[in-house]
Amino acid sequence: MWQGVIPAVTTKFKQDGGLDHAEMERCFAYQMDAGCHGLVACGSLGEGNMLSHEERLEVLKLCKQATADKPALLTISEPGTREACELAKRAAGAGADGIMIVPSPIYHTSRSETIANLRTITQAADLPVMIYSNRVGYRVDVTPDMMEELADDPRFVAIKESSDDIRRTTEIFNRLGDRYAVFTGVDNLAYEALTAGAVGWIAGLVVAFPKETVAIYELIRRQRYEEALAIYRWFRPLLDLDVSTFLVQQIKLAEVIEIGSNDRVRMPRQPLSGEHRKNVEHTIKVAVESRPSLPQF
Template sequence: MWQGVIPAVTTKFTNDNGLDHAEMERCYALMMDAGCHGLIACGTLGEGNMLSHDERLEVLHLCKQATGDKPALLTISEPGTREACDLAKRAAGAGADGLMIVPSPLYHSGRDETIANLRAIAEAGDLPVMIYSNRVGYRVDVTPDMMEELADDPRFVAIKESSDDIRRTTEIFNRLGDRYDVLTGVDNLGFEAMTAGAVGWVAGLVVAFPRETVAIYDLIRKGRYAEALAIHRWFRPLLDLDVSTWLVQQIKLAEVIEIGSNDRVRMPRQPLRGEHRERVEKIVRLAIESRPVLPRN
């Protein structure tokens, strides 16, 4: 159902901490114009947990405007199942094409609790679901055997695989065949996961470098691995910015430099400053100076 490069978009803020609709419209259009295959609103990179439910639905609306007939998903990441179900219902009413569900980001639920939580949210929204398995960031691992148990519900259609272990992609296929669309969710494992069979990339640095991200995906799909690998090796220092406690600030700073956006964030986050900012700026500017020529077809 869902394949290709699907950015986990950033949320843009005004100087007075409101939502910057115009800037989000501009940035989301850049990604879709570059060939992205959908958008995901209000994930980790999108600072979803710093937004009210009403704000998240506003961002979803902007994503849907940008994607047209391509999918726009809303991330569901709530500590409590009751609140998650409420947001899932509202997302369905607002026209979401699907949900990306994170197990409770605060309570480290056990196996049966995690499965019951995912089932309840999927039933409440009654939309196609991408399960976000990220044991590093959220300390709840949705394992292949849990995916197998959830497979009896056709609403579970995809996995965002973010275990940080490239072997997990093959384990999912070996156990479940093509039951789920498997998309990689770790930027600096994008090449490895897609050459291992992942059909898509829920990407981060794509928000600043969409054409390069799409080029890697397209080349892999065409079997042109050497060309894809050359772009990936150039891209790797940038992709590493996604795998960090400061991924939001780092990627937003890349947007400042590459596409002229802003790096305003919601507290308690603060924009990068000092040596940390200088280091990230250097990585981004060096990459821009050495940017590869992308294939035309």
């Protein structure tokens, strides 16, 4: 159902802290013009938990405006199931093509609680669902056996696999075949996951480097592995910026340098400063100066 490169977009803010609609329109259009296959709003990179429900729905609508007939998904990441169901219903009403569910960002649910939470939110939205499995970031692991139990509901269509263990991708296929569309959610495991059978990439650094991200995906899809690997090896220092407590600030700084955006964030986050900022700027600028020519595909 879903496949390809789907950016987890950043949320843009004005100097007064409000949403910067114009800048998001520009940045989202830039992703789609580069050949991306959809957008995910208000995830971890999109600072979703720092936004009100109304703000999240505004970002979703901007995503849908940019994607047109391609999917625009809203991330549902609420402490309580009741609040998650409310937002999921509103997402459906606002035109979301689907939702991506974080099982529980605060309370670390048990197996039965995780399954019940996912089912209840899905019932409320009545939309296609991508399950966000991220045991590193959220300490709730949606395992292949849980995916198998949930497989009786056809609304569960995809997995964002972010366990940080590349073996998990093969384990899902071995257990469930192609029941789910498996997406990699870890930037610096993307080549490995895509060559292991993942059909898509929920990407982070794509917001600054969409053409390179799409090229890797498209070349792998055409089995042009050596060409894809050459780009991936160049990209790898940048992709490492996604795997950090500071991924939001680091990736927004990449947007500043590469596409002339801004790196404003919602408190308690603050933009990078000092040596940390200098080091990240150096990594980005070295990559920009040595970027490879992209092959035709």
